[in-house]
Amino acid sequence: MLDYLTNHTWVIAIVINYLLALTAIITILLKNVDPTKTLSYIMVLVFVPFFGLFVYYMFGQEYRKTKLFNRKDISNRSVIKSVGKNLRIKEQDFDELNAVLDEKIKLVKLLKASEKSPLTLRNDIDILVNGKIKFERLFQDLKDAKNFIHIEYYVIKDDKIGTQFLDILCAKAKDGLEVKMTYDDVGSCISSKMKRKINESGIEHRAFMPVWFSSLTGKSNYRNHRKIAIIDGEIGYVGGINISDSYVNYEDSSTYWRDTHLRIYGEAVKVLQFHFLTTWDFVTEEEIEIKKIYFPEIECDQEIPVQIAASGPDTDWANIMEAILTAINNAEEYIYLTTPYFIPNDQIVTALQIAARVGLDVRLIIPKESDSWVAQRATASYLEPLLEAGVKVYLYKRGFIHAKTMVVDDIFGTIGTCNMDNRSFNINFEINALIYHNEKCKKLKSIFLEDLEDCETLKYEYWKERSKYCKLQESLSRLWAPLL
Structure with a gap:
């Protein structure tokens, strides 16, 4: 028996790997999460033995619903x-704010249902x-x-x-x-x-x-x-x-x-x-x-209305992502976004495309040179469809832009720790301040416009002509996007 195990160690290891992988795949499928994320994990589990299991158990566990991080309430x-x-x-006071925010009051209501994100005025x-x-x-x-x-x-x-x-x-x-x-x-x-x-x-x-x-x-x-x-x-x-x-x-x-x-x-x-x-x-x-x-x-x-939105495995919902998505969907004039890492989910991409296509001024500042080779190329894979829809993309060239800000219609702004990527939306513990104030949002807007002076504009005609080799790098990096 010992000789058999010794002579067939590799085969036994492979069998055990795929039994565990099969269990993991069934678990992933039953969660009914984003199909892109599901396929990414399944591909890694099937085509990269052992390492695929490591990746899944390190990055693929979903703890938000299991409340692993809520030891005591x-x-x-x-x-x-x-x-x-x-x-x-x-x-x-809420009625007065409602009159100022108009449709954007939905943002307040979205988080107001949570006792952990009350709207504060003073x-x-x-x-x-x-x-x-x-x-x-x-x-x-x-x-x-x-x-x-x-x-x-x-x-x-x-x-x-x-x-x-x-x-x-x-x-x-x-x-x-x-x-x-x-x-x-x-x-x-x-x-x-x-x-x-x-x-x-x-x-x-x-x-x-x-x-x-x-x-x-x-x-x-x-x-x-x-x-x-x-x-x-x-x-x-x-x-x-x-x-x-x-x-x-x-x-x-x-x-x-x-x-x-x-x-x-x-x-x-x-x-x-x-x-x-x-x-x-x-x-x-x-x-x-x-x-x-x-x-x-x-x-x-x-009296500057501020909400604190926190998200992570200890929250019931992806609060910050939902607030950003709601703000984009309710914008009427402009959306100005700054983020060091732009690897968004499909909902954010679609919302930005729709906003640009209906005539809103949608602008995005990202670093020209990132501190992550894979993240930069994964980001690049999202830009062409946004540019095609009319989103204006700017590459910050003075150095590395690490700000995580958003301002909409001179009335809503957010400053915090959350990047525009899967890791910030669903995995890490993040926290943002949501600001509902005309003067402060205009200040945030002016800072954005000042940053544009240190940017170069990415043109759609130029970007779509990049080499197939670059596009292949982007596509391969994007496979890892749900894990980055």
């Missing part, structure tokens, strides 16, 4: 319920362009903190800017403030020396879903891509800028990094706080105490 805590009740806007916001401005504002707010600081980032590195950031947190913790910090274990890189300093200062910190070899895991699934900073429950930050020198544009930086972040003062910070606590609840083993001090009364004389 903190939304049922009395403090959270009380805050949620107080955040509900009056019907009179807010003041600042749109921060690039890392230098963001870090100047953030560092000052951190130094001025009086009660607590909560940090949740995909990337935290103890390089030059990261060390400044962590030193401030350590100083505040030594002064007696509560400082909690969670960082993604794949995206972040903090040295043992810095971790000892963090521990000695009294900062509570946890890695999100730790991995053994973070430098080798690449885009291992279900990463926390959110970037949240909360100071005293009054000031919050959200957007595309991580804690790393890459985002600062020092004089010796090899690549100019163009990004956008948002500073919020007001009620919307309470929603950011809720989502931070949800993450903290997941990364810690102990029962967390939700203090009333986390949700202070905020005196804000500005």
